[in-house]
Amino acid sequence: MxxxxxxxxxxxxxxxxxxxxxxxxxxxxxxxxxxxxxxxxxxxxxxxxxxxxxxxxxxxxxxxxxxxxxxxxxxxxxxxxxxxxxxxxxxxxxxxxxxxxxxxxxxxxxxxxxxxxxxxxxxMVADYRTATGEQREIDLGQGIVIQMNTQTAINLRKSQGRLVGVDLLGGEIQVKATAAASAPITVSAGGGQIEVGVQGKCNIRCYGSDVQVTGLDGATTLQYQGHSAVLTTAQQADYGKGRIGQIVPADIESTMAWRRRVLIFDGQSLSQVVEEINRYRPGKVIIANDSLAARKVQARFSLNQLADVAALIHDAYGAKVTSLPGGIVILS
Structure with a gap:
């Protein structure tokens, strides 16, 4: 006993x-x-x-x-x-x-x-959401179309049956207000407001308290904790932690790559690359080597390749790959 x-x-x-x-x-x-x-x-x-x-x-x-x-x-x-x-x-x-x-x-x-x-x-209670690796298009009517990337959830705000705004709970969306839109559309994300003008288009990433907005067409106005900024085509700004960052030129090809089911990395660290890849595949890839994590990456991945991403990293950097239950992969 x-x-x-x-x-x-x-x-x-x-x-x-x-x-x-x-x-x-x-x-x-x-x-x-x-x-x-x-x-x-x-x-x-x-x-x-x-x-x-x-x-x-x-x-x-x-x-x-x-x-x-x-x-x-x-x-x-x-x-x-x-x-x-x-x-x-x-x-x-x-x-x-x-x-x-x-x-x-x-x-x-x-x-x-x-x-x-x-x-x-x-x-689970969001009006619309996407699963890991899923992308979808939502036509909200009133001239507003939203493209949703992986692991994204949104709620709709309506008044008297009409759409008045969108709440991005987390993830990444592209918002387009077509010529049929009667007014700008406002997206709430990370404690701020993003207004997309009629015939305007922008890309919004919201992970945690950090929000990144890229102007793709027309004018996009940011309002955050008493600060404001206006983005035009191919301009980008981040906000969070009480401030709006500097407006900088945007790499439209990289920003929009997810729409083509491609991820493009140009000089990011491997740790940043893995963080992004983890949004698209089940389980989790973890880097257990600081020098490996700091390696700079020039790469283009199809989303269809991500199941083999650990093998690709092994081939490129000689990383040791340990596969564990639950889809966890450790690179060292």
């Missing part, structure tokens, strides 16, 4: 460690040192790899179950039997999660899903 109890205790401890690693690697603050430590942890035994795989599968199963629960709650709300949940729920802290059973963590799994294995809570 003691031997059986010891084995059970060891498995429980191992699964807690696997939960810790899954949350750490998807926190957005993981470092190269974390990646090296995780690679070492996985290499200790096949049992470690199995524990991580089981944890990942449990997360994956929690996602659809929580989404189904959310759909049932919304249906009851429409019938008047319950009060609808707000669009956003407060995030449970990861420390609290680690101290509790994983079955009690469905709320966190929905609000902040690891590795984008399923849509987040805000994505």
């Amino acid at each position: 003691r031997s059986t109890d010891h084995i059970a205790d060891s498995r429980t401890a191992l699964h807690k460690e696997a939960q810790h690693w899954l949350l750490r690697l998807t926190s957005g603050t993981a470092t190269a040192s974390d990646a090296r430590a995780f690679e070492h942890w996985c290499g200790q035994s096949g049992t470690h790899l199995e524990a991580f795989a089981e944890t990942r599968r449990l997360w994956e199963n929690l996602g659809p179950a929580a989404a189904s629960l959310r759909a049932r709650e919304q249906a009851r709300a429409v019938s008047g039997t319950v009060t609808a949940l707000p669009r956003m729920q407060p995030r449970m802290s990861r420390r609290a999660f680690l101290g509790a059973a994983i079955a009690a963590s469905a709320a966190l799994a929905v609000v902040h899903p690891p590795l984008q294995l399923w849509p987040s809570l805000s994505d």
Whole structure:
């Protein structure tokens, strides 16, 4: 009995460690040192790899179950039997999660899903969203057409049945106000407002609190925390952290490459390249070598090549490639 109890205790401890690693690697603050430590942890035994795989599968199963629960709650709300949940729920802290059973963590799994294995809570209730690797075009009527890139979610703002604005919750869109538009369209993103004039077109990227806007045609006006700027064709500006950055010339070919299902990199570090690639493929590529992460990249990738991107990086830079459960690939 003691031997059986010891084995059970060891498995429980191992699964807690696997939960810790899954949350750490998807926190957005993981470092190269974390990646090296995780690679070492996985290499200790096949049992470690199995524990991580089981944890990942449990997360994956929690996602659809929580989404189904959310759909049932919304249906009851429409019938008047319950009060609808707000669009956003407060995030449970990861420390609290680690101290509790994983079955009690469905709320966190929905609000902040690891590795984008399923849509987040805000994505699930968005008017329109795209999955990893998906792109789509939305004709909103009133002369407004939106192209949505991968992992993007938007809500529509309407007044008396008419579209008055768009909320970009996260991701990347191209907004076009055609000649049929009766008025400019305003996009809210990252705490700012982007106004696209009639017969205007722009590209908007919003990841976290950082927003990048590229003027593609006509005039685009930015309003952010008391600051303003006007972009014309082939001009670009970022905003966030309380300020609007300098207006600079835009590389239209690179900005618009995603519309052709191509990614173009011209002198970016490999860490920046991998960060962008991770938006288009399931799982996550992690660089565990600081010098490798700093290497400058001149490359053009078709989105159809991304399944083989680790092999391409290995061939170009001699990186060691370690493939782990959950679509995680470590480059060192």
